[in-house]
Amino acid sequence: MEIHIPSSSALFTFFLFLVMMIHILCRIKSKQPTPKLPPGPWKLPIIGNMHQLTDSLPHHSLRKLAMKYGPLMHLKLGEVSNIIVSSPEIAKDVLKTHDTTFANRPFLLAAEILAYDSTGISFSPYGNYWRQLRKICSMELLSASRVKSFGSIREEEVSNFIRTIYSSEGQVINLTEKIFSLNYGITGRAAFGSKAKDQETFITIAKEITKLAGGFYIADMYPSIKMLQLVGGLRHKLEKVHAEADRILGNILSDHKKKRMKRSEFYEDEEADEQEDLVDVLLKFQDGGQLDHPLTDRNIKAVFLDIFTAGSEPSSTAIVWAMSELVKNPNVMEKAQSEVRRVFDGKSNVDETKIHELEYLKAVIKETLRIHPPVPLLLPKETSQSCVVNGYYIPKKTKVIVNAWAIGRDPKHWTEPEKFNPERFLNNSVDFKGLDLEYIPFGAGRRICPGMIFGMIAVELILAQLLFHFDWKLPSGFKPEDLDMTEVFGLSSRKRVDLCLIPIPHHPNIFST
Numbered sequence: 481m482e483i484h485i486p487s488s489s490a491l492f493t494f495f496l497f498l499v500m501m502i503h504i505l506c507r508i509k510s511k512q513p514t515p516k517l518p519p520g521p522w523k524l525p526i527i528g529n530m531h532q533l534t535d536s537l538p539h540h541s542l543r544k545l546a547m548k549y550g551p552l553m554h555l556k557l558g559e560v561s562n563i564i565v566s567s568p569e570i571a572k573d574v575l576k577t578h579d580t581t582f583a584n585r586p587f588l589l590a591a592e593i594l595a596y597d598s599t600g601i602s603f604s605p606y607g608n609y610w611r612q613l614r615k616i617c618s619m620e621l622l623s624a625s626r627v628k629s630f631g632s633i634r635e636e637e638v639s640n641f642i643r644t645i646y647s648s649e650g651q652v653i654n655l656t657e658k659i660f661s662l663n664y665g666i667t668g669r670a671a672f673g674s675k676a677k678d679q680e681t682f683i684t685i686a687k688e689i690t691k692l693a694g695g696f697y698i699a700d701m702y703p704s705i706k707m708l709q710l711v712g713g714l715r716h717k718l719e720k721v722h723a724e725a726d727r728i729l730g731n732i733l734s735d736h737k738k739k740r741m742k743r744s745e746f747y748e749d750e751e752a753d754e755q756e757d758l759v760d761v762l763l764k765f766q767d768g769g770q771l772d773h774p775l776t777d778r779n780i781k782a783v784f785l786d787i788f789t790a791g792s793e794p795s796s797t798a799i800v801w802a803m804s805e806l807v808k809n810p811n812v813m814e815k816a817q818s819e820v821r822r823v824f825d826g827k828s829n830v831d832e833t834k835i836h837e838l839e840y841l842k843a844v845i846k847e848t849l850r851i852h853p854p855v856p857l858l859l860p861k862e863t864s865q866s867c868v869v870n871g872y873y874i875p876k877k878t879k880v881i882v883n884a885w886a887i888g889r890d891p892k893h894w895t896e897p898e899k900f901n902p903e904r905f906l907n908n909s910v911d912f913k914g915l916d917l918e919y920i921p922f923g924a925g926r927r928i929c930p931g932m933i934f935g936m937i938a939v940e941l942i943l944a945q946l947l948f949h950f951d952w953k954l955p956s957g958f959k960p961e962d963l964d965m966t967e968v969f970g971l972s973s974r975k976r977v978d979l980c981l982i983p984i985p986h987h988p989n990i991f992s993t
């Protein structure tokens with residue numbers, strides 16, 4: 481057989497051709513524009529854009545900057561790259577189209593220490609462990625039927641709350657304080673079952689946790705400089721609060737384990753189910769052995785802490801804002817009151833059976849959540865890989881902040897966005913369930929709030945009771961237009977000044993005997 485060996489000049493020509501082709505291809509490729517980072521203000525060395533967030537609340541400053549730089553904006557806060565999303569269209573790209581890429585959470589010192597190395601639902605990284613927790617949450621802990629099963633707890637706690645207000649009729653009461661205590665009480669009973677012996681202390685700690693977890697900390701902006709975790713005693717404060725919460729949670733867990741053992745000795749399974757609180761449900765999964773990621777006691781405590789704080793704080797904040805708007809807008813108050821009193825006419829109290837008929841009250845609540853979303857920047861997210869959004873390059877591990885507060889005021893989607901106008905939600909299908917990106921008080925996509933049903937039923941019941949039983953007056957000398965409607969920033973965006981009002985009973989006091 482003959483073998484043909486090409487001549488050296490033919491080889492040289494082929495090699496030259498190959499080099500030229502590679503060169504041409506590289507030039508073509510380099511002419512294709514590489515996507516740039518989203519636009520943003522000029523950055524200072526070391527601090528980046530931190531100085532641009534100091535003049536007002538973060539969601540206000542971010543909106544102002546977005547008006548100049550656009551709805552997808554890049555900011556450098558310390559050493560961390562952030563993108564800020566401020567329009568429904570970009571929110572759709574981030575929370576829907578690229579949902580999995582944006583479903584992670586960034587490192588936050590407070591979550592690391594308070595939430596048992598970020599192993600609760602809210603701050604655990606996107607992956608199998610988080611997926612398992614979400615499944616337990618939506619199918620067991622916060623399912624519609626479980627929430628319904630807590631109806632008697634809610635009705636009892638709310639009736640006690642109304643009773644204490646009757647006892648202060650005609651006097652100024654701090655409604656903010658009462659509403660927060662009530663909600664922590666309801667979530668506490670749903671979670672712990674009967675009143676735990678340290679419940680009051682735990683409520684105080686949970687409030688402290690909410691305050692600490694909501695901060696914008698220098699340590700999170702320079703995660704590589706561990707020494708910054710000690711600035712202002714931050715690490716020490718977080719560890720101290722965590723240790724106290726852990727002690728109480730440990731006691732609750734062991735009490736439940738003991739009761740569970742006793743109960744299984746005396747009851748049939750079905751009867752035992754009726755007495756379950758949320759800790760019992762988690763323990764059932766721990767014992768069941770059917771999970772891919774077995775739940776440790778630390779995991780249960782993390783989830784429990786999550787539900788207790790996430791379950792009480794935003795609902796209370798929403799109720800306080802709704803009552804403030806109602807007092808500020810007497811015509812809206814009158815309409816909402818007459819609806820509740822008509823639907824529950826002939827009854828001595830509001831219960832959950834006919835609450836779905838309160839169409840106008842629902843519109844009031846929706847409008848409150850639009851104009852005062854309790855979690856205005858949602859919870860921060862982080863990209864798990866690089867991607868391109870709206871023609872801009874978003875690198876892996878970029879922190880993502882969605883400004884739900886600004887989105888709910890986008891003039892392209894809302895007429896007179898600064899006006900409190902519940903009528904806009906009547907005969908309107910826009911809802912907060914994560915499909916309408918112009919209205920996302922509960923977030924959207926994979927990380928959407930799983931406690932929507934639990935939260936909304938409490939908000940509706942408490943407001944309906946307050947409007948059914950009482951007319952509300954401002955302390956003497958105050959006019960509705962004087963009401964201070966400024967906010968403070970935290971895990972939830974509370975009203976800065978507590979709401980203090982005078983209750984005037986509308987019905988004879990049914991609780992007097």
Ligand code: HEM
Nearest residue numbers: 601602790791794795855858859922923927929931934935
């Ligand atoms: C009016 C009441 C409430 C509002 C406005 C609210 C709002 C939110 C928002 C905005 C988020 C972040 C979503 C995101 O990152 O995109 C969230 C997450 C969460 N919420 Fe709620 N929430 C409320 C009530 C509740 C209740 C009652 C519970 C539990 C009992 C709860 C449990 C949670 C949990 C566990 C998460 C974390 C979800 C995850 O990261 O996968 N929330 N909520």
